[in-house]
Amino acid sequence: MLCTLELRVFCCQIDIDKTELTEKGKPTVTAKSADEQINTNGSKPKSKLPRKGKYGSNTLSVHGGDNRARAHQSIPMPIIQTATYAFADTADLINFMQHKSWGDGVVGREEYGRYGNPTVQAVESKVAALEGAGDAVLFSSGMAAITSLLLASLPTGTHIVMTGDCYRRTRQFCITFLKRLGIETTIVETGDYEALEAAIQPKRTRFIMSESPTNPYLRCVDLERIAEIAKRHRVQTIIDSTFGTSINQLPLDYGIDYVTHSATKYLGGHHDLLAGVVAGRKDRIAALRDARGVLGGIVDPQNAYLLERGLKTLGLRVKQQNQSAQRVAEYLETHPQIERVWYPGLASHPDHEVAVKQMIGFGGVVSFEVRGTLEETSNFIDALEIPYIAPSLGGVDSLIEQPALMSFFEKTEEERLELGIKGNLVRFAIGVEDTDDLISDLEQALKVLTK
Ligand SMILES: Cc1ncc(COP(=O)(O)O)c(C=O)c1O
Numbered sequence: 001m002l003c004t005l006e007l008r009v010f011c012c013q014i015d016i017d018k019t020e021l022t023e024k025g026k027p028t029v030t031a032k033s034a035d036e037q038i039n040t041n042g043s044k045p046k047s048k049l050p051r052k053g054k055y056g057s058n059t060l061s062v063h064g065g066d067n068r069a070r071a072h073q074s075i076p077m078p079i080i081q082t083a084t085y086a087f088a089d090t091a092d093l094i095n096f097m098q099h100k101s102w103g104d105g106v107v108g109r110e111e112y113g114r115y116g117n118p119t120v121q122a123v124e125s126k127v128a129a130l131e132g133a134g135d136a137v138l139f140s141s142g143m144a145a146i147t148s149l150l151l152a153s154l155p156t157g158t159h160i161v162m163t164g165d166c167y168r169r170t171r172q173f174c175i176t177f178l179k180r181l182g183i184e185t186t187i188v189e190t191g192d193y194e195a196l197e198a199a200i201q202p203k204r205t206r207f208i209m210s211e212s213p214t215n216p217y218l219r220c221v222d223l224e225r226i227a228e229i230a231k232r233h234r235v236q237t238i239i240d241s242t243f244g245t246s247i248n249q250l251p252l253d254y255g256i257d258y259v260t261h262s263a264t265k266y267l268g269g270h271h272d273l274l275a276g277v278v279a280g281r282k283d284r285i286a287a288l289r290d291a292r293g294v295l296g297g298i299v300d301p302q303n304a305y306l307l308e309r310g311l312k313t314l315g316l317r318v319k320q321q322n323q324s325a326q327r328v329a330e331y332l333e334t335h336p337q338i339e340r341v342w343y344p345g346l347a348s349h350p351d352h353e354v355a356v357k358q359m360i361g362f363g364g365v366v367s368f369e370v371r372g373t374l375e376e377t378s379n380f381i382d383a384l385e386i387p388y389i390a391p392s393l394g395g396v397d398s399l400i401e402q403p404a405l406m407s408f409f410e411k412t413e414e415e416r417l418e419l420g421i422k423g424n425l426v427r428f429a430i431g432v433e434d435t436d437d438l439i440s441d442l443e444q445a446l447k448v449l450t451k
Pocket residue numbers: 141142143144167211215240242243261262263264265274275276392
């Protein structure tokens with residue numbers, strides 16, 4: 001009862017001027033200004049996050065984009081587990097088809113599972129609200145999101161520029177699959193803006209694409225600068241914001257055209273689903289949604305439900321992960337057995353200033369180099385009690401890996417070093433465990449290096 005009352009009061013408090021109205025005339029919660037933002041590290045925000053609207057990221061994580069229209073008045077969005085949708089009669093079918101062909105889209109129903117699903121749409125609206133986007137479209141994985149966006153947008157003969165420190169499967173897709181379709185990719189060093197601009201080919205280049213922060217060195221690209229270069233050359237921009245999260249940075253506010261996430265990571269947050277999302281301008285996302293209906297990468301309703309549930313705690317989880325990662329990074333930086341720490345929240349990181357300018361918190365991943373060989377580094381990892389040894393990141397359970405033995409296992413040492421992956425490099429994806437416990441665990445495991 002209390003809960004119902006609180007929700008009613010909450011509904012009444014919504015400032016209609018600062019919210020969008022959904023087609024049903026119900027207010028949709030939109031975002032709050034930078035000054036009203038939550039603090040991610042218990043102190044004053046280090047940077048301005050120019051969210052538009054009234055609500056902060058925790059409120060948006062719970063209520064963002066939600067018109068609260070539910071079958072049977074349930075609180076959570078139900079799982080609409082269906083592959084197709086019935087029409088009452090032929091007149092109903094014709095009415096739907098006519099509205100669809102007129103392109104108004106306001107028909108209040110779906111036609112077939114590959115084109116849309118109410119549970120999936122609930123997630124799309126929430127991500128759009130969090131990202132400050134016109135709309136968002138959900139896919140079956142982060143790779144399905146990226147590949148669908150590129151396949152749907154790039155005709156043969158076009159070209160993209162991407163930054164080097166990026167997810168290896170994205171790079172693989174661009175330099176092998178896109179190449180076969182006659183689409184060329186130029187890879188430039190992350191942070192080299194002159195090289196990036198010089199790589200743009202007039203009339204051929206369609207996209208500048210980058211991750212921020214990157215994997216595993218957490219390089220942060222200057223979003224404003226990339227957007228400015230792109231606009232000058234009439235090129236569009238894509239930022240994979242998986243490591244950034246919708247809490248710590250909002251690339252669209254800096255003039256970026258598309259934001260992508262592997263929702264498998266922080267957005268889902270529990271290592272129990274695969275999904276991906278692209279957010280951007282409403283008309284562009286509508287075109288991409290149509291392309292998804294052809295390419296087929298829609299997410300399953302069960303997974304969409306898990307993602308919606310996970311998203312409700314996104315703000316809380318990321319806040320904890322930011323705080324823990326900062327403390328872990330500071331602890332490791334002073335430890336005699338650690339050679340180097342890579343974390344954008346540290347002044348020693350090459351992109352610290354860029355990160356401070358455009359991020360509220362610096363994320364939950366800390367990379368570091370142990371003072372030791374590949375084997376000694378493995379001994380340290382094996383001595384840890386809390387994190388699982390596993391790929392991925394962004395969930396409630398901490399995960400740790402030695403990239404040389406995980407993503408780059410099949411490469412020779414020479415090939416690995418060429419990509420900057422040393423045997424003693426460790427990527428620690430911090431979960432929501434108590435920070436003191438994570439630090440004590442590191443402390444005891446690092447002792448194996450001195451034995
Ligand atoms: C930055 C980044 N982008 C995209 C992906 C691909 O996402 P998914 O595994 O959900 O396909 C990953 C996966 O690790 C990633 O780290």
